[in-house]
Amino acid sequence: MPPAAPPQRPGGERQPCRRTEAAAAPSHNAPLTPPWGGGEKVPLPGLGSAEGSEKCARALTSAGPSNQSSDSSNGRNGKSNNNQRSSSQMENLRILSLGRNNIKNLNGLEAVGDTLEELWISYNFIEKLKGIHVMKKLKILYMSNNLVKDWAEFVKLAELPCLEDLVFVGNPLEEKHSAEGNWIEEATKRVPKLKKLDGTPVIKEDEEEDN
Numbered sequence: 001m002p003p004a005a006p007p008q009r010p011g012g013e014r015q016p017c018r019r020t021e022a023a024a025a026p027s028h029n030a031p032l033t034p035p036w037g038g039g040e041k042v043p044l045p046g047l048g049s050a051e052g053s054e055k056c057a058r059a060l061t062s063a064g065p066s067n068q069s070s071d072s073s074n075g076r077n078g079k080s081n082n083n084q085r086s087s088s089q090m091e092n093l094r095i096l097s098l099g100r101n102n103i104k105n106l107n108g109l110e111a112v113g114d115t116l117e118e119l120w121i122s123y124n125f126i127e128k129l130k131g132i133h134v135m136k137k138l139k140i141l142y143m144s145n146n147l148v149k150d151w152a153e154f155v156k157l158a159e160l161p162c163l164e165d166l167v168f169v170g171n172p173l174e175e176k177h178s179a180e181g182n183w184i185e186e187a188t189k190r191v192p193k194l195k196k197l198d199g200t201p202v203i204k205e206d207e208e209e210d211n
Contacts, residue, residue: 091115099123106131122146122167133159144198145170155190164195174198 090111095118103124109116113134120142127147139162148154149172157163168174168187177183184202188194194202 094118096120110134117162119143122170127153129153129156132156135160137162139163140165142167143171144168147172149173149176151186151190154187158191158193161193163191164193166191166194166197167199169198 093112093115096112096116097120099120100123103121103126105126105128107130109131113136115137116135117137118140119135119138122142122144124143124146126143127149129148133156138160141157141160141163144167148168151173154168154173157166166187169178174183174187177186184197184200187197188202196202
């Protein structure tokens with residue numbers, strides 16, 4: 001059988017599902033856990049620890065996509081090789097996938113703050129965004145179906161200098177303002193650098209005037 005295709009990211013016609021909808025689990029052949037959920041549940045000893053990232057992250061290094069899982073159990077010395085690789089992988093980690101891991105906070109991101117460009121952390125229990133500011137190179141944040149409910153937390157995303165793609169559906173804050181019809185307007189006003197929100201390109205006022 002041909003290997004399963006990697007899971008499609010949210011965007012365009014396909015929107016991330018909400019917590020009340022069933023998210024399809026990805027194939028075991030897929031290199032990355034989809035940002036809106038799925039994948040196996042792995043207990044984390046610490047969000048920023050090498051052990052936790054080794055068990056549940058799907059990593060791409062600066063050399064580009066390798067389709068290589070960070071889990072390594074093959075061979076007699078699999079465990080020792082895994083430990084030897086953990087430091088170098090953490091130093092080069094660009095994409096971290098932690099969906100469905102019962103994560104409640106973002107403490108410990110300092111370990112990957114200088115390199116991480118994408119954080120996929122949907123379907124967790126995150127209510128506060130304290131600690132997110134250390135992600136100096138983060139461009140993409142998929143954190144749908146968490147528990148963020150206050151603008152005071154949401155505005156912390158404006159501290160991320162490179163953030164341009166955000167998926168936030170399924171958080172109480174988004175659900176409330178989507179029901180009121182002003183979610184995109186209010187969210188992009190607070191994080192003005194966004195180029196895409198919940199899979200939809202953000203159109204700036206000056207772009208609308210040009211058209």
